[in-house]
Amino acid sequence: MALQAMQTAPKEDLSLVEETLAGNQLAFQLLVERYQGRMFALARHYTRNTAELEDIVQDTFLKAFTHLSSFERQSSLYTWLARIAINTSLDFLKRHGRSPVQAVEDLEVVQGFERSRPNSHSPAPDSRLEREEIARITQEVLAELPEIFRTVLVLREFEDLPYQEIADILGISIGTVESRLFRARARFRDKLVHLHPEFEHGL
Amino acid sequence: MTIHCNDALPLVGSYLDGELSEAQAAPLRKHLLECHVCRNSAQDGKTLKRWFVRSASDELAPRGFASRVAQQAFAGRRAAAVEVEETFAPVGEESGRVFSFVLKLTALAAIALFALSLVLRFQALPATTGLRADQRNQPTLEDLKRGLEQLNAKDDAGLVRQVGHGEERR
Ligand SMILES: [Zn+2]
Numbered sequence: 001m002a003l004q005a006m007q008t009a010p011k012e013d014l015s016l017v018e019e020t021l022a023g024n025q026l027a028f029q030l031l032v033e034r035y036q037g038r039m040f041a042l043a044r045h046y047t048r049n050t051a052e053l054e055d056i057v058q059d060t061f062l063k064a065f066t067h068l069s070s071f072e073r074q075s076s077l078y079t080w081l082a083r084i085a086i087n088t089s090l091d092f093l094k095r096h097g098r099s100p101v102q103a104v105e106d107l108e109v110v111q112g113f114e115r116s117r118p119n120s121h122s123p124a125p126d127s128r129l130e131r132e133e134i135a136r137i138t139q140e141v142l143a144e145l146p147e148i149f150r151t152v153l154v155l156r157e158f159e160d161l162p163y164q165e166i167a168d169i170l171g172i173s174i175g176t177v178e179s180r181l182f183r184a185r186a187r188f189r190d191k192l193v194h195l196h197p198e199f200e201h202g203l
Numbered sequence: 204m205t206i207h208c209n210d211a212l213p214l215v216g217s218y219l220d221g222e223l224s225e226a227q228a229a230p231l232r233k234h235l236l237e238c239h240v241c242r243n244s245a246q247d248g249k250t251l252k253r254w255f256v257r258s259a260s261d262e263l264a265p266r267g268f269a270s271r272v273a274q275q276a277f278a279g280r281r282a283a284a285v286e287v288e289e290t291f292a293p294v295g296e297e298s299g300r301v302f303s304f305v306l307k308l309t310a311l312a313a314i315a316l317f318a319l320s321l322v323l324r325f326q327a328l329p330a331t332t333g334l335r336a337d338q339r340n341q342p343t344l345e346d347l348k349r350g351l352e353q354l355n356a357k358d359d360a361g362l363v364r365q366v367g368h369g370e371e372r373r
Contacts (some may be wrong), residue, residue, distance in 0.1 A: 029273035036269055037262030044261055054265060058272055065276040122251040135258035156220065157255035163222050182216055185251060192254070 013077040021068055032061050035078065038159070039085050045142060045154045046089035056092050060085045075168065082159070083169045086151060122189050123199035141191045149184035156181055206230045211241045219248045 016034075019027035036057065043056045063084050064071075071080055125134045142150050155166045163177045170177070193200050211234045217223050218231055235242050 025273050025277045028276060029269045032269035032272050036264040040264050041257070041261040054268070057264070057268075058275075061272045062276055122247045124250045125253050131256055132258055134254060134256050135261075138254045138256070139258075141254075153255075157252065158257060158261075163217075163220070178217060178222075181220075182213070185216065185248070188254075189251060 014073060017068060017071060017073075017077070020065070028065060031077075035081055036061075038078065039081060041158065042082060042085050042154065043089050045139075045150060045158075046093060048139075052092065056088050057085070059092075060088050063088065076165070079165055079168055082155070086169065090147065121200070123192055123196070126199065137192075137196060141188055141195060144191050144195070145184065145187055148180060149187050152177065152180045153184045153188060206234050208234075208238060208241055211235070211238070212244055215241065215245050215248055219245065219252070 013031070013034075016027045016031040020031060039057045039060055040053065043053055043060070047053055047056065060081065064081055071077065125137075129137075142153065145153070151170070152166060155161045155169060156163075161169075163174045166177045167174045172180075211231055214223060214227065214231050218228060223231065235245055
């Protein structure tokens with residue numbers, strides 16, 4: 001579904017942007033309708049509180065509206081909106097004293113690549129688990145990760161974005177996306193085993 | 204061309220993500236056929252991906268959300284876009300921090316003064332009258348509470364405190 005939106009959107013997106021800029025309120029409403037689902041899904045990784053969530057996504061679209069004329073038409077509207085949504089979410093957490101754990105790029109990157117833990121095993125989701133249950137556990141684990149790891153995993157695994165697009169959204173290089181994902185996956189695996197040792201050895 | 208584990212392992216993640224060119228992927232595929240250590244690592248990466256499933260409700264938006272937002276956008280609430288610099292900088296960039304700190308300090312001071320004005324007015328008025336009539340245009344009590352919580356949390360807002368003490372003594 002996400003892919004479909006990405007492939008067919010650009011042309012229609014542009015005309016909706018043009019019409020919004022020309023003062024057509026309905027065009028903007030259609031634009032919001034087109035992306036609200038993905039923005040809610042994105043922001044849900046930063047808060048599960050319904051009211052806060054709505055505030056964040058609303059803010060995202062209002063900021064987008066205010067700055068619509070500065071939207072670079074070469075980049076995808078989704079990328080642009082996602083960047084605003086992530087910034088708005090993080091800013092919201094900061095303002096409410098819930099700054100997500102920050103992690104800095106450090107030696108771990110290099111060491112991580114070298115060690116690569118070929119022997120570590122990823123726990124497998126039990127085949128008896130319902131899809132919703134898997135999703136819940138994954139959310140629980142993600143919420144425990146430092147924000148930079150959570151964000152990169154969300155963009156890659158849920159949003160299904162190519163590295164280049166993740167790099168654009170986060171303002172980092174593709175190499176950094178790569179190494180950050182590598183670390184993020186290792187952290188996710190560790191945290192999963194820690195929180196749910198029952199999955200460690202598969203079924 | 205053959206590659207060894209040290210070159211192969213770091214590529215496995217990108218390979219599974221479909222990010223390798225054919226020129227990079229071909230020798231890796233060959234290595235994976237020959238090396239069970241790297242093959243396990245690839246299998247492991249695939250297993251991990253199985254955890255990332257979306258909840259059916261993830262993309263749900265409240266009913267009427269888009270029309271409300273569009274209405275608000277066109278109602279001339281453009282000023283609502285706060286902290287533009289921070290919003291549009293790539294995530295994590297440092298620029299605009301100082302500016303935004305000053306903005307926040309100013310905002311805190313404004314909240315403090317507003318809170319005080321409300322407090323003073325409530326004290327001057329006989330009990331509960333006057334509150335209801337004003338609610339439409341005033342920030343809600345929830346906003347006020349949030350503002351006050353922020354104030355409490357900010358130890359460095361000494362400026363605000365000084366103003367506060369001065370007003371209290373009057
Ligand atoms: Zn190998």
